[in-house]
Amino acid sequence: MNNARFESYYKTQSIIPEDQWDAFLNTLREPLPTTFRVAGSRQVARALSEVVRDTYIPNLTDLVFEGEAIPPPRQIPWYPDGLAWQFNVPKKVLRKHPEFKKFHSFLVYETEVGNISRQEAVSMLPPLFLQVIDMCAAPGSKTAQLLEALHADDDVNSSSIPSGIVIANDTDPKRTHLLIHQSSRLPSPSFMVMNLDASNMPNIKVPHEPPQGSNLRNLVFDRILCDVPCSGDGTMRKNVAIWKHWSPLDGNGLHSLQLRILKRAMRVLAKGGRIVYSTCSLNPVENEAVIAAALNDIPGFTLIDVSSLYPQLIRKPGMTYWKPPVDKELNFSDSYEGYLESLPEERRKTTKMVKTHWPPDNVDELYLDRCMRLYPHLQDTGGFFVAVLERVEFPSASERTHKEGKRTAEHLEEPSTAKKPRINEVEVEDIMDQDESAAVSISASALVPEPEQGEKDGVEPAESANDTGFKEPPYTYLPRDDPSVVACLEKLNINSSFPAHNLLVRNPTGEAARSMYLTNDLVRKIIGSNDYTRLRLVTAGTKIFGRQEGKSAGSSFRVLGDGIPVVMPYIADEHIVTADIEMLRVLMEGYYPLLTAFNQEFRRTLEIKSPGNHIVRFPAGDRDGVNLSHDLVVPIWKSGMSLGLMIDKKTKRSVNALSLRLFGRDITTVGQQKAKSQNENQARGDQTETPVEHAPMVEEGKEPTPVIGDDDNVPGEVEENSET
Numbered sequence: 001m002n003n004a005r006f007e008s009y010y011k012t013q014s015i016i017p018e019d020q021w022d023a024f025l026n027t028l029r030e031p032l033p034t035t036f037r038v039a040g041s042r043q044v045a046r047a048l049s050e051v052v053r054d055t056y057i058p059n060l061t062d063l064v065f066e067g068e069a070i071p072p073p074r075q076i077p078w079y080p081d082g083l084a085w086q087f088n089v090p091k092k093v094l095r096k097h098p099e100f101k102k103f104h105s106f107l108v109y110e111t112e113v114g115n116i117s118r119q120e121a122v123s124m125l126p127p128l129f130l131q132v133i134d135m136c137a138a139p140g141s142k143t144a145q146l147l148e149a150l151h152a153d154d155d156v157n158s159s160s161i162p163s164g165i166v167i168a169n170d171t172d173p174k175r176t177h178l179l180i181h182q183s184s185r186l187p188s189p190s191f192m193v194m195n196l197d198a199s200n201m202p203n204i205k206v207p208h209e210p211p212q213g214s215n216l217r218n219l220v221f222d223r224i225l226c227d228v229p230c231s232g233d234g235t236m237r238k239n240v241a242i243w244k245h246w247s248p249l250d251g252n253g254l255h256s257l258q259l260r261i262l263k264r265a266m267r268v269l270a271k272g273g274r275i276v277y278s279t280c281s282l283n284p285v286e287n288e289a290v291i292a293a294a295l296n297d298i299p300g301f302t303l304i305d306v307s308s309l310y311p312q313l314i315r316k317p318g319m320t321y322w323k324p325p326v327d328k329e330l331n332f333s334d335s336y337e338g339y340l341e342s343l344p345e346e347r348r349k350t351t352k353m354v355k356t357h358w359p360p361d362n363v364d365e366l367y368l369d370r371c372m373r374l375y376p377h378l379q380d381t382g383g384f385f386v387a388v389l390e391r392v393e394f395p396s397a398s399e400r401t402h403k404e405g406k407r408t409a410e411h412l413e414e415p416s417t418a419k420k421p422r423i424n425e426v427e428v429e430d431i432m433d434q435d436e437s438a439a440v441s442i443s444a445s446a447l448v449p450e451p452e453q454g455e456k457d458g459v460e461p462a463e464s465a466n467d468t469g470f471k472e473p474p475y476t477y478l479p480r481d482d483p484s485v486v487a488c489l490e491k492l493n494i495n496s497s498f499p500a501h502n503l504l505v506r507n508p509t510g511e512a513a514r515s516m517y518l519t520n521d522l523v524r525k526i527i528g529s530n531d532y533t534r535l536r537l538v539t540a541g542t543k544i545f546g547r548q549e550g551k552s553a554g555s556s557f558r559v560l561g562d563g564i565p566v567v568m569p570y571i572a573d574e575h576i577v578t579a580d581i582e583m584l585r586v587l588m589e590g591y592y593p594l595l596t597a598f599n600q601e602f603r604r605t606l607e608i609k610s611p612g613n614h615i616v617r618f619p620a621g622d623r624d625g626v627n628l629s630h631d632l633v634v635p636i637w638k639s640g641m642s643l644g645l646m647i648d649k650k651t652k653r654s655v656n657a658l659s660l661r662l663f664g665r666d667i668t669t670v671g672q673q674k675a676k677s678q679n680e681n682q683a684r685g686d687q688t689e690t691p692v693e694h695a696p697m698v699e700e701g702k703e704p705t706p707v708i709g710d711d712d713n714v715p716g717e718v719e720e721n722s723e724t
């Protein structure tokens, strides 16, 4: 693992003091420790962190494997509330040492159900500096961390409907679906996913409140994460291929896109709002140079000094001097002007170097030392860069137009000068709108990767997104008196304060066909005020009801696993069936058990219930050595004289995880079948696994078949959720 140009480039930049250089390089060559956060709302995260600390760590302490001492997992010192952990043990220890094997399968299961998020330590940082609220931990990437922040005070079984929103955007359609998947671990009526080029993001319209002359205004955000596409050389410990392919020009090429994305974010930020700009690159051209250029281009912003936050995080200040490489051979030039002069006349117009690659003349006025650099050798992490910008003031519209014109002439020599007049016009419009809309409370996450061709200085983008082949189905809000809505709410005894006006469907006819999604009011206003294809809106809100067909079901909607916490606050206690943990065991062990398999009290309660969907609560507590750390609430289905847990894909995994956590093994029908086959195989000395028949699952649109578990979630490696 060597790259002479990498070494030479970063030595020239003096990013690391000479006496630390060897430690820096050696750490880059070592594998990264495994890191994870316990996730979910504050309550879930704390409960699970206690399980790690009190149940697993004692058994993982003072272990020796093949003569070597194995260090136990430890908490990452700077992460709030001790909710992030790291360990560094060889794979064979995870596979072979019985205690680590147990711990590993616990991690795999909890990751599956979204209670644990494997994420690189430094990648956990950007959302922390957004400080939407006091953060804990979440499933998946940084977007999930933002969603968690929005839902931090939720109870395990009852979630709020926040008035703000989190928008996750990515230009890559496939990756937007990954985002949906990851955030499904924390379903939220306040979540939207868009598939836009962040550097050219259209304004999002919302109605004025109270209504004013013009109907709509531009939405502004008070928190934006710009985790921009970058060369990624801070991830070399994990992505070893970077050693081979790294080139000093990688950063130069990304700089303009990074700058355009940051500038677009700055233009849609509310007064007092914050942007976190981050990369997993060590290169100042992708970091401080972008920040400096953005600050010089858009007035009214300042870098925030966050050095006192998370004091245990060892970081270095941002750089105030750097030298952009002008070619692959690592030649440098002191200034842009000097560089242009050194070029033959005909190359001056075609060079890809831009003035903002160099430190600006006023670099000392920008407080670039307030940026944070995270180096691998300092705390056994990846390399990372974070800067926090705040919008401190809005100049008046006329001041702004004047200044902006002047700045353009003085400081900016970007190729797209032809677009400048238009930028100014739009900015004025934005500022006026922002003054009127400062009360809007929004969080947004701009997520991004590959650089794009044909760069332009993005401010107000072209209005036509329709010709881009965006094919997602439309969003239609159902009337409150829609018969399917009324029947569904009645069946589950959901009271009239439930925001049924925010239920939407996604199909061409706009009728309640298969699923109903719930959004909050702001999402509804956005959908009502914008062409969703122009916003390239991939998803909005969370799916809470699904149609159930079948003999016992007739044709009705049932609450989905994700919908339970959302509807719980609207259901009176007397409509929830309470049962003890033994009943849960019966539901898990049996395949569609008869009512007679349950105790008398539970049986009597259910006998008088109508067929179909009901909700059961298992209260927290200890019984027969089984400990439920918090109330568990699940949907069940009554069909004739039988009962079953309602299993959708997510619930199915969580039931397996729950079984493992409560009963120490997978007691579900398929889990038992699988264990039996494995035992038989082992008895025969056969190492291969016997395939187990998949038990049917209850999925949307199918006859409810309340069966627990199947074998498609055999523990594998814990997957990492985020890029960096």
Ligand SMILES: C[S@@+](CC[C@H](N)C(=O)[O-])C[C@H]1O[C@@H](n2cnc3c(N)ncnc32)[C@H](O)[C@@H]1O
Pocket: 123, 141, 142, 143, 169, 170, 171, 172, 175, 196, 197, 198, 199, 227, 228, 229, 230, 447, 448, 449, 450, 451, 452, 721, 722, 723, 724
């Ligand atoms: C560093 S990754 C983001 C990682 C993410 N924040 C996380 O924590 O998992 C950069 C992302 O930027 C996206 N991207 C690249 N160019 C973009 C653009 N012009 N607009 C929006 N997203 C872009 C890429 O698809 C990629 O997913």
